[in-house]
Every structure is written in structure tokens, then in C-alpha cells.
Amino acid sequence: MTICAYAESxxxxxxxxxxxxxxxxxxxxxxxxxxxxxxxxxxSVLDGxxxxxxxxxxxxxxxxxxxxxxxxxxxxxxSEVYFAVRAARPRSSILLSIPFPTWQAYNRAGIPGESxxxxxxxxxxxxxxxxxPGGGPPPERWEEGMIRxxxxxxxxxxxxxxxxxxxxxxxxxxxxxxVVNGHDEYWSAGMRDSVEEFVRRxxxxxxxxxNTCWWQFRLEDGGRTMVCHRDAVTDPVAATxxxxxxxxxxxxxxxxxxxxxxxxxxxxxxxxxGPYMQRMHDESxxxxxxxxWAFEGTGLxxxxxxxxxxxxxxxxxxxxxxxxxVPLATGRDGTPPSFVVLATADLRxxxxxxxxxxxxxxxxxxxAGTVFTAATVNWGNTLHDPAVERITRNVLDRLSAPAxxxxxxxxxxxxxxxxxxxxxxxxxxxxxxxxxxDGSLLTRDVCGQNLRWREAGSAPGVTALAVPREATAAHxxxxxxxxxxxxxxxxxxxxxxxxxxxxxxxxxxxxxxxGGLFTAAAELLWHSGPADGGSWRPVGPAPGVVxxxxxxxxxxxxxxxxxxxxxxxxxxxxxxxxxCDSGGATALAAHAGRLVAAAPDLPLxxxxxxxx
Numbered sequence: 061m062t063i064c065a066y067a068e069s070x071x072x073x074x075x076x077x078x079x080x081x082x083x084x085x086x087x088x089x090x091x092x093x094x095x096x097x098x099x100x101x102x103x104s105v106l107d108g109x110x111x112x113x114x115x116x117x118x119x120x121x122x123x124x125x126x127x128x129x130x131x132x133x134x135x136x137x138x139s140e141v142y143f144a145v146r147a148a149r150p151r152s153s154i155l156l157s158i159p160f161p162t163w164q165a166y167n168r169a170g171i172p173g174e175s176x177x178x179x180x181x182x183x184x185x186x187x188x189x190x191x192x193p194g195g196g197p198p199p200e201r202w203e204e205g206m207i208r209x210x211x212x213x214x215x216x217x218x219x220x221x222x223x224x225x226x227x228x229x230x231x232x233x234x235x236x237x238x239v240v241n242g243h244d245e246y247w248s249a250g251m252r253d254s255v256e257e258f259v260r261r262x263x264x265x266x267x268x269x270x271n272t273c274w275w276q277f278r279l280e281d282g283g284r285t286m287v288c289h290r291d292a293v294t295d296p297v298a299a300t301x302x303x304x305x306x307x308x309x310x311x312x313x314x315x316x317x318x319x320x321x322x323x324x325x326x327x328x329x330x331x332x333x334g335p336y337m338q339r340m341h342d343e344s345x346x347x348x349x350x351x352x353w354a355f356e357g358t359g360l361x362x363x364x365x366x367x368x369x370x371x372x373x374x375x376x377x378x379x380x381x382x383x384x385x386v387p388l389a390t391g392r393d394g395t396p397p398s399f400v401v402l403a404t405a406d407l408r409x410x411x412x413x414x415x416x417x418x419x420x421x422x423x424x425x426x427x428a429g430t431v432f433t434a435a436t437v438n439w440g441n442t443l444h445d446p447a448v449e450r451i452t453r454n455v456l457d458r459l460s461a462p463a464x465x466x467x468x469x470x471x472x473x474x475x476x477x478x479x480x481x482x483x484x485x486x487x488x489x490x491x492x493x494x495x496x497x498d499g500s501l502l503t504r505d506v507c508g509q510n511l512r513w514r515e516a517g518s519a520p521g522v523t524a525l526a527v528p529r530e531a532t533a534a535h536x537x538x539x540x541x542x543x544x545x546x547x548x549x550x551x552x553x554x555x556x557x558x559x560x561x562x563x564x565x566x567x568x569x570x571x572x573x574x575g576g577l578f579t580a581a582a583e584l585l586w587h588s589g590p591a592d593g594g595s596w597r598p599v600g601p602a603p604g605v606v607x608x609x610x611x612x613x614x615x616x617x618x619x620x621x622x623x624x625x626x627x628x629x630x631x632x633x634x635x636x637x638x639x640c641d642s643g644g645a646t647a648l649a650a651h652a653g654r655l656v657a658a659a660p661d662l663p664l665x666x667x668x669x670x671x672x
Contacts, residue, residue: 062084062085062086062134062136062137063082063083063084063090063092063132063133063134063136063137063138063139064082064083064084064139064192064193065080065081065082065083065130065132065139065140065141065193066080066081066141066190066191066192066193066194066195067079067080067081067130067141067143068080068081069143069221070142070143070144070158070160070190070221070223071143071144071145071146071158071219071220071221071223071224072117072119072143072144072145072146073119073145073146073147073148074119074120074121074122074123074125074145074146074147074148075119075120075121075148076119077116077117077118077119078116078117078119078143079114079115079116079117080110080114080115080116080117080130080132080141081113081114081191082110082112082113082114082115082132082139083113084134084136085136086134086136088134088136089111090110090111090112090113090134091109091110091111091112091134092109092110092132092133092134092135093107093108093109093110093132093133094106094107094108094109094110094115094130094131094132094133095107095108095130095131095133096117096128096129096130096131097128097129097131098123098124098126098127098128099126099127099128099129099142099204099207099208100124100126100127100207100208100210100211100219101124101126101211102208105123105128110132115132117130119145121148123145124145125144125145125146125147125151125152125217125218125219126144126145126219127142127143127144127158127207127219128142128143128144128145129141129142129196130142130143139193140196141193141196142158142160142163142195142196142197143221144158144160144219144220144221144224145219146218146219146220146224146231147218147219149234150218150234150235151216151218152215152216152217152218152235152460153235153236153237153460153461154215154217154218154235154236154237154238154239154456154460155217155218155219155220155231155232155234155235155237155238155239156207156210156217156218156219156220156239156241157219157220157221157222157224157225157238157239157240157241157244158203158219158220158221158222159203159222159240159241159242159243159244159245159246159269160190160195160221160222160223161222161223161246161247161248161277161286162222162243162244162245162246163195163196163197163198164188164190164194164195164286165177165188165245165246165275165277165286165288166198167188167192167194167195168194172184173185174188175188176188176286176288176290179290184290186287186288186289186290186294186295186306187280187285187286187287188285188286189281189284189285189286190283190284190285190286191284198243200373201441202241202242202243202372202437202438202440202441203241203242203243203440204242204440204441205440205441205442205443206241206242206268206439206440206441206443206452207241207440209440209443213443213449213453215456217239218235222240222244222247222251223251223279223283225238225250225251225254225255226248226250226251226254226279226283227250227254228250228251228254228255228258229254229257229258232254232255232258232263233258235263236263236264236459236460236461236462237263237264237265237266237456237459237460238255238258238263238264238265238266239265239266239268239456240265240266240267240268240269240272241268241269241439241440242268242269242437242440243269243270243271243372243374243437244267244269244271244272244273245271245272245273245274245275246274246275246276246277246286246288247273247275247276247277247309248276248277248278248279249276249278249303249304250279252273252276252309252316252321255321256321256426258429259321259426259427259428259429259430259431260426260427260428260429261427261428261429262427262428262429262463263429264429264430264431264432264459264460264463265321265322265429265430265431265432265459266431266432266455266456266459267322267431267432267433267434267435268434268439268440268452269433269434269436269437269439270326270329270372270374270375270376270419270434270435270436270437270438270439271326271329271331271374271375271376271437272318272322272324272326272376272433273309273318273321273322274308274309274318274325274326275288275290275306275307275308275309276288276304276305276306276307276308276309276314277306278297278304278306287306288306289305289306289307290306290307291307292305292307292311292312292313295307298313302314303316310325310327310393310394317393317394318394319378319393319394319395319396320394320395320396321426321431322376322431322433323378323389323395323396323399323420323422323423323424323431323433324376324377324378324395324420324422324433324435325376325377325378325393325394326374326375326376327393328376328377328378328379328393328417328418328420329374329375329376329377329407329415329417329418329419329435330374330375330377330407330408330410330414330415330416330417330418330419331373331374331375331410331413331414331415331417332373332410332413332414332415333373333413333414334414336413336414337373339410339413340369340371340372340373340438341368341369342368343368343369343371343405343407343419344365344366344367344368344370344371344405345365345366345367345370345371345403345404345405345419345421346363346364346365346403346404346405347360347361347362347363347364347365347366347402347403348362348386348387348401348402348403348404348510349400349401349402349403349468349509349510350362350364351468351470351471351472351510351663352400352402352423352467352468352510353454353458353467353468354402354421354423354432354451354454354455355402355451355454356450356454357450357454358446358447358450358451360447366403366445366447366448367439367442367445367447367448368445369438369441369442369445370434370436370438370439370441370442370445370448371405371407371419371436371438372436372437372438372439372441373414373437373438374436374437375405375407375417375418375419375435375436375437376419376420376433376435376436377404377417377418377419377420377435378390378393378395378399378401378420378422379391379392379393379395380401380404380420383511383512384511384512384514385512386509386510386511386512387401387404387420387509388401388507388509388511389401389422389509395424396424396425396426397507398424398425398426398507398508399422399423399424400422400423400424400507400508400509400510401420401421401422401509402421402422402423403420403421403422404418404419404420404421405418405419406418407419419435419436420433420435421433421434421435422435425508428463429463430459430463432455432459434451439452462672463672464640464667464668464670464672465667465672466641466643466657466665466666466667467508467665467666467667468510468663468664468665469507469508469509469510469656469663469664469665469666470504470510470511470512470513470663470664471510471663471664472659472660472661472662472663472664473494473496473502473513473658473664474496474497474658474660475494475495475496475502475646475647475658476495476496476497476522476523476646476647477494477495477519477522477523477524477525477541477647478492478493478494478495478525478607478647478648478649478656478657478658479492479493479494479525479526479527479539479609479649480492480493480506480527480649480650480651480656481493481527481539482527482529482537482651485527485537485538485539489505490505490506490651490652491503491504491505491506492504492505492506492649492651492656493516493525493527493539494513494525494647494658495519495522495523495525495541499518499519499520499521499522500515500517500518500519501515501516501517501518501519501522501551502514502515502516503516506651506652506656508666517551517555518555519541519551519557520543520557521543521544521545522541522542522543522549522557523541523542523543523544523568524541524542524567524568524569524570524579524607524608525539525540525541525570525649526539526540526541526570526571526572526577526609526610527539527540527572528540528572528575529572529573532575532590533590534575534590535550535572535575538550538551538552539551540560540570540572540577541557541570542563542567542569542570542579543557543559546562546563546564546565546566546567547559547560547561547562547563548560548561548562548563548577548594560594561594562594562596563579563581563596564579564581564582564584564586564596565581565582566581566582567579567580567581567586568580568581568605568606568607568608569605569606569607569608569609569617569648570608571608571609571610571615571616571629572610573610573613573614573615573629574613574629575589575590576588576589576590576629576631577589578608578610578615578629579596579608580602580605580608580617583601583602583603583604584598584599584600584601584602585598585599585600585601585602585605585615586598586599587599587631589631599630599631599632599633600627600632600633600634601633601636602617602636603619604619604620604621605617605618605619605620606618606619606620606645606646607645607646607647607648608648609648609649609650609655610629610650611650611651611653611669612653613628613629614626614627614628614629615627615628615629616639616648616650616655616669617636617648618642618645618646618648618657619642622641622642622644623638623639623640623641623642624638624639624640624641624642624645624648624655625637625638625639626639626669639669639670639671640667640670640671640672642657643657643659643662643665643667644657644659644662645657645658645659646658646659646660647659650669653668653669654666654667654668654669655667655668655669
């Protein structure tokens with residue numbers, strides 16, 4: 061190639077101007093043709109000519125927001141330049157980021173002083189410029205599959221450069237879902253800060269990428285130089301502003317594991333490189349949580365294999381332990397406690413091909429937003445696989461829509477009573493307690509992972525459960541229940557149940573709020589307070605209640621018409637407000653701002669106790 065070209069920016073908005081710089085080694089006049097293609101659709105959008113060392117593109121307002129490729133050609137050769145066109149105003153709820161920093165990091169790999177690669181070579185560069193040719197997709201084209209799939213699959217998404225996220229709060233505020241795709245390895249502090257804030261404020265993040273957010277880099281020279289020493293010893297910032305040192309995000313002195321954002325990391329992941337890269341096509345994921353919304357419509361069950369070839373040459377994973385055959389993130393590596401493991405691939409045998417480890421697909425809550433991670437670089441190139449396509453659609457559809465709704469946290473199991481208890485009950489941590497139809501008392505942790513129920517004793521005849529938030533003179537912290545014969549009972553430390561008195565005939569549901577007890581019977585809400593001596597009195601209507609619970613000074617009722625209603629716990633009539641659908645709940649609990657619902661033939665589920 062004797063002609064060289066680069067653009068002054070990796071992106072421009074519709075209606076803006078993008079200038080290209082051209083040079084060549086010949087002494088002939090610098091002129092030739094330029095063709096621009098929308099790489100997502102493969103459609104040619106411009107055929108023109110250049111004459112001289114500069115060419116300016118006035119980006120038409122009618123061009124789709126997409127990734128574009130400009131090809132400059134003379135009789136001596138050609139040079140291609142990739143750039144993204146952003147939407148002048150958001151037209152979609154989904155924004156797709158193109159990993160230009162990672163592309164630039166690999167540009168001219170192996171040439172001493174020209175690239176950040178290879179990692180172990182002392183002659184690698186610590187600074188690379190965007191003012192040079194190259195910096196386009198790698199030969200493997202990890203991003204291409206999803207980019208070409210989205211439009212035909214019915215998704216009209218907006219595009220940006222990853223560099224637009226560096227100070228991207230305003231850009232992200234116009235979207236519900238940010239998608240990163242392929243191999244998005246290099247993140248600046250500004251990128252990470254913007255994305256974390258976006259998610260915490262209620263935006264969502266879908267990571268169809270592997271080796272994600274592994275290296276921190278800095279931008280200098282007006283954003284045109286990418287700095288990554290990969291070494292705190294040689295980075296002068298380490299002594300003055302250690303948080304910006306260009307090392308792995310998890311390494312000292314940064315100490316900000318990428319797990320905190322995406323739940324997983326390449327530290328626990330796997331890699332197969334060089335002549336062994338083809339090994340990735342032999343691997344598949346194993347389903348570990350088939351009831352989760354990500355697997356809806358796939359037909360996959362526990363332990364099923366799917367997505368052969370989607371496990372790319374680099375994967376991410378979290379540290380997890382097996383609890384009754386279910387993977388549970390330990391959090392020792394910085395993974396948030398909300399992380400839910402959906403699928404795993406055991407790649408420890410890759411130790412002989414590059415790096416042994418795991419791949420961990422999962423999802424987590426971060427503030428008000430949700431993060432999904434496929435944890436592999438080749439996901440988008442395997443969308444011909446029906447399961448991979450269905451999961452991708454589930455993620456895009458759910459996370460680009462308004463937030464809310466029920467999420468599965470465990471397999472279906474009939475329960476006739478359900479409650480949530482804090483850490484002060486029987487010396488256990490926050491836990492769910494349920495009563496099976498045969499009277500068995502069951503328990504499991506309160507979390508989003510599909511943990512199994514464990515036997516915790518018996519609860520003969522118990523049809524409703526409740527736990528007070530804190531002890532009162534009349535009611536120490538323990539499990540309380542409604543039992544057959546219209547009795548109020550309490551479970552003692554030795555597992556026995558003590559009768560405390562009567563309850564309204566046919567009572568349904570039990571809640572304990574502010575020292576008082578509430579239940580529903582005969583279409584009325586009944587109350588028994590500390591001064592009532594165990595007697596009950598009606599305090600207002602409660603039509604159609606099938607389950608009752610309390611949380612944070614409020615009552616919640618699942619009703620026969622399929623709605624959750626709520627009211628304040630006054631010992632007097634008060635208005636019930638419609639909150640949300642009940643998801644068919646026949647037993648209801650509440651904990652830490654979430655409602656938990658059980659129904660005979662539906663997975664155990666939870667949702668935020670919010671309208672909608």
C-alpha cells in the first residue's frame with residue numbers, strides 16, 4: 061500500500077463534517093477515488109474523488125447511524141478508514157459502541173514502537189496515535205457478525221465510537237440500552253465512569269464481548285493519542301494520580317476490578333491463541349439457570365449445551381462456588397452480590413493452549429440498571445445458532461424496554477406460605493422461608509441465583525408466615541404463622557411451634573408491621589396490636605386478598621384479580637392503591653425493596669416494589 065489515510069475523528073454525527081488526511085510515497089499527483097460503504101448493510105452510499113492531501117465528508121443527515129468504511133484508491137493501491145456516524149438525535153432506545161480504542165491498540169501489532177502489542181515485548185509502544193492509517197477491525201472481525209445481524213433481525217440501533225463514551229453522559233442519557241460487542245478490551249476512566257453512572261441511574265448494559273474492560277488507557281493530545289504503559293513502574297502518573305495508571309483495571313495501584321461493572325473478568329476467564337485459536341470452535345456453554353428470562357423461548361433445560369463456537373478465543377468469568385449443584389458467585393474477585401450465573405463453560409484445559417479458566421454468562425443489578433454479559437468475544441458471530449439468537453433477542457428486547465417486571469430467581473415449587481427474614485432470625489443471614497404442601501419448612505438465601513430450597517424443619521398446618529422487622533415486648537423476632545384451626549403460632553429456637561391465640565375465621569396471609577399483626581378474612585383487613593391483648597378487629601376492606609406481606613411500613617396484598625395492591629398499615633380504614641401485576645402469586649414475601657412471589661406452576665420470582 062502506497063496510499064495512507066486516516067480520519068480526524070472516529071465518529072461524527074449526522075449533518076457534521078469529517079476531514080480525512082491522505083498521503084502516498086509516489087511523486088505522482090495525489091488524487092484518486094473514494095467510496096463509502098455502510099458496513100452494517102453492505103450498501104454503497106457514496107462514490108466520489110479526492111485531489112490533494114485532504115478530503116472532507118459532509119455527513120448527510122439522511123445517512124443511517126452506523127459504522128462506515130471509506131476506501132481511498134489510486135493506481136498505486138488503496139487505504140481504508142472506518143468511522144461511526146452518530147444519530148443527531150436518538151432514534152432508537154439502543155446504542156451500539158464500536159471499540160475503536162481496542163482496534164487502535166492492535167494496529168501494527170508486532171512492529172517495535174508502533175503498537176501496544178505484543179504484551180510481553182519490551183519494544184512495544186506505550187503511546188499510539190489515531191493520526192495514522194489502520195485501526196480498523198482485526199482480521200477475525202469479532203464485531204462484524206452482530207453488526208450485520210441487527211438490521212435484518214429487526215433492530216434499528218444507533219451507533220457511536222467507544223471514544224464518545226469518554227465524556228459520554230449526555231450521549232448515553234438519550235438511550236435505555238448500551239451494547240458493547242466483540243472485543244472491547246481498552247477503556248479509559250472517562251468511559252468507565254460514564255457507563256457506570258448510566259447504569260446506576262437506570263440505563264442498561266448488554267456486553268456481547270469478551271476480555272472486556274481489561275486495560276485502562278488515557279487520552280492525550282486532545283484525544284488523539286492513546287497512552288497505555290501496561291506497567292506502573294514506567295507510567296509517570298502512578299506517583300501523582302494512581303487511579304489513572306495505565307495497567308489492568310484490577311491491578312495496583314488502580315484496584316478497580318472490571319467485575320464491579322460487568323460481573324466478570326478475564327482474570328478468571330480463558331484464552332486460546334495462535335495456532336490453537338481454532339480450539340474455541342469445539343466449546344459450548346452449559347445452561348445453569350433455565351428459568352431465567354434470558355432463556356425464554358429457547359427450550360433449553362438445566363445442563364443442556366448450546367452455542368458451540370460462541371466461546372471465543374478469550375472469555376471472561378467470575379469466581380463462583382457450587383452450592384447444591386448451583387453456581388453462586390463468591391464476590392472474592394469484586395463481582396457484586398447481585399450477579400446471577402446463567403451459563404458456564406469449563407475451559408481449564410485451555411491452560412496448554414494459552415490460559416485455562418472458565419466462561420461465565422450472567423446478569424446483575426447495578427443501582428437502578430441491569431447488566432447482561434455473554435462473556436465471550438465470538439458471541440456475535442454465532443447468531444446463526446437458534447439458542448444464541450433467541451438469548452440475544454431476549455436481552456435486547458427486555459433491556460431496551462421500560463424497566464420493571466418479575467424475574468425468576470428459582471425453579472417452580474408449590475408453597476402455601478412464604479416470608480423473608482433478616483439476619484437476626486435463628487442466626488442465619490437474610491433468608492426466605494416457605495411451607496410446602498406437606499408441611500415441610502423450607503429455606504434458601506434471598507438472592508437472584510436459582511438456589512435450591514433446603515429442609516429447615518416442619519410447619520404443621522401453617523398456611524401463612526411473617527417475621528417482624530425488630531422485636532417488641534409482645535413479639536420477639538421469630539417466624540410467626542397462621543395455622544389450621546384459625547390459630548396464630550410462633551416457631552421457637554428448638555423448631556417447635558407455640559400457639560399464641562386465635563385468628564379471624566378463614567384468615568389468609570399474615571404481615572407484621574410496627575408491632576402489629578395484619579391478616580385478611582371475609583373480604584376485610586384485620587389488625588391485632590400490642591394493646592389488643594391478642595384480639596383482632598376489622599380495620600377496612602381487603603377484597604380478594606390471597607396473600608399478604610409487609611415491608612418498610614407498608615402492606616402489600618396479592619389479589620385474586622392478578623394485581624398487587626398496597627396501603628399504609630393504619631389500624632383504621634385506608635385506601636388500597638394498585639401497584640403492579642401479581643404474576644399469579646399465591647404466596648408473597650417482601651425484602652429490601654423487593655416483592656417475592658411463589659405460585660404452584662411458575663418459577664419463584666421477584667421484582668422491585670414499584671408501580672408498573
